[in-house]
Amino acid sequence: MSKIEYLKRGFLLATLLGFLGCQPTNTDRVSQQLSEDTSSVNQTEDEVSLDWFTSSALEDTDIISSPEAKLFIEDVYQTLDREIFDPAFKKAEREQHLSELLAEAEAKPKWTRAELAARISEQLNRLAVSHVRLLDPTEGERLFRIFEQKPLPDAATPEPSVSAEMRGKIGILRVKSFIVPLITKAQLDQAKAQLAQAKVILIDVRGNEGGYGSSVSYAVEDIVGADKVLWWDRTREGLQMEEPYVFRGYFDDADNVEAEADIALGEEHPYVEWRTRLEAQQDPRPHFVLIDDRCGSACDLFAGVVKDHGSAGILGVRTMGALLGGDAFRLRWEGFALIAPTVQVISPKGLTIEGVGVPPDVEIPECANGGSQCLERAIQMIQAGAV
Template sequence: MASPSHAQGRPDVAGNWLVRVAGPQPFTLVLSVDEHGGVLTPRAMSRYQTIFPSSAARTDSGLVVAAAAWEREHALDVAVRGDSLRGSWSTAGQAPAPASGVRLPRETLAPLTGTAVFDSVVGVLERHFYDPGYNGADWARLVAEARPRVAAARSDGEAYAVISGLLRAIGTSHLYFTAVPRISRPPSTSTQTPTAPAASTPSVSWQVLSPSLGYLRIASFEPSGESLPPEVARMDSAFAEMAELPAIVIDLRGNEGGSVDLAYRLGQHLQREPVAAGYFVIRHGYDARGMRAAAALDTVMVPALPTDGSVTGAMLGQAVYAAGGAAMLYIGGGLARPYTGRIAVLTDENTGSAAEAVAAMLQEARGAVVVGARTAGAMLSSADVMVAPGWRLRYPAMDYRTGAGRRLEGDGVAPDVPAPPADRAALLRAAAQALRVPPP
């Protein structure tokens, strides 16, 4: 029997929706809208849980969803016609961005109701989650409490909330469960003829600020595969131009990490000989040694990975496994004329993962001065796996310690010189003072 709202001619808004938001920074959101007893409950099932819907309300033509994202409040206001929606995504103080979407066909996402997907998520973590102690969480109890709640869930959104809550209870970074549906024709936010995509912003950029100071910006360590060589070439050009400067500033603010590949090249430019960049431990390494924490590992006995750059980011996990589940990564060496001047590193609370490891390595092994704010404290090496059609689990597969044995996960890299991280000019002045060169 139709609900009262349907009887009044209002559209059916419940279900799983793929929503595309246009604008300067477009994104795609998988949104679940549950309806029980006339109450709408929205949940974001993608975007690595960075969008948090708080409420949903019907309108005569569709619905309005309130959400928090990127430290701001937003609203999705759309009209629903059958299995499509169209409207706007608005943010206070900004012009609304066009939004459109489609109701996802059932075959694009395996149902979360029941326990099949839940059991798959639990199974992956019990085999591969790096820490047998689950970061201090009572894993067996958490699973036992969550399983009947998933079994009783009336919708994907309701089950998703339980699974996501289970993962959050572990209290670790790099642990996300997200929807990645495959549909042949994604929603479009425009009726105009599509234009060619804009060229992507390079990850590496640089500037000679003065005869005494250079500036190297690394926005991401993500480049790998075919996208890596151009960024390596840009890094090589940067150091060729700044080779004779007495000091340089390396800006890692907002750099959320990525692979070791570009970081390896950076190390070659800054270290004449390979230095210990840190060691990784996987679940196999814990189990084989009967350890409950990586701190119990005797680093003198940790085998070294090859220093010739043959261990790429894609191969790192396999190389650590082959080394017995724990291995030390060395970075540097291989270039005739590495840069020998003084270094400062700019960081903020969004400097994460591999970028934190680079900041720590330069601080420990190169005497770099870290300027800005404490980093994110999210340094674990992760892996992705499809646990069911349309559902991806990212999980931390390796723990990490710096060459000096520091654990960055949950703590981050503390700055040597605290400074407002958003004020580039102030940061550069503070860095120049720490490097004993005139400010730019």
């Protein structure tokens, strides 16, 4: 299994790298690598991995000619056009942005590599689409070290992604990430066991910026119950398919079996309906989910599933609305990659969360912008029976 496959079909969002400062995702199909910058790269190897970023000798200060700038711009947008989940999605905007960039590159005889990358990133950001990002060697290395479990030498030990605490009769389950291996089912089960005496469960997903759909599957099944539709996802190859392949359950994440199986599922079935297991046991206790405007991607999905099934009260403020599945693809410059949205995700009620977000059932203004009183306010409302 290639190392980058940890990211395959991951609902990884633009701000997933909140602790990095950038964004995520997966494998690729290289088209052309004609630049002198990549002439030393083995062109038969198209894997995006940590090595792709760390082996790059390119510098931000390198001077790029106008013709080379145009070649790189075209490579970025051709890759996006080729890999995006729907060729028609924002096509006019993509073509306009490409035209503007090419005109700028024609007018300016020299660029630094950093200047050109920054200008392309500005245009990509204007699309307002999650999982679209240009990665340079530095950002790519920091991101892929997370997924390949090779932390930077000076990196601080991360806090646990799953934790539990009791506040009176309320059990609070904190889920900071849906990324494997930052979260596993064993960790989640252990945390839930600490809340066995709770009368009410509050699941706090504020600031959770994404991860795997399979992680959402096992986190949500005891809330919504057995054999419930969780979501549909569809790649470009599945656009014309009428009937999805039905998959119940989740993958074993103990040894990254989840990632490997998830890839195979996506490659064999471009249109998939995800359901909870037939043997899933629903927790009868009242549940609440606390969301905020930093909850995105797989976190968007978790909130959307719960809301569509009406199986828990949603508190806080509207989620980010950044729910597309993404992959990473090599570009012509060694150490550069494009994250492109390759999977469309639809909620159980057939709703598109991308660009919209999930609204709460009960608004808590204190939850906006990382408000420090959000959790306390939610607890007060639950204790008072106001929700």
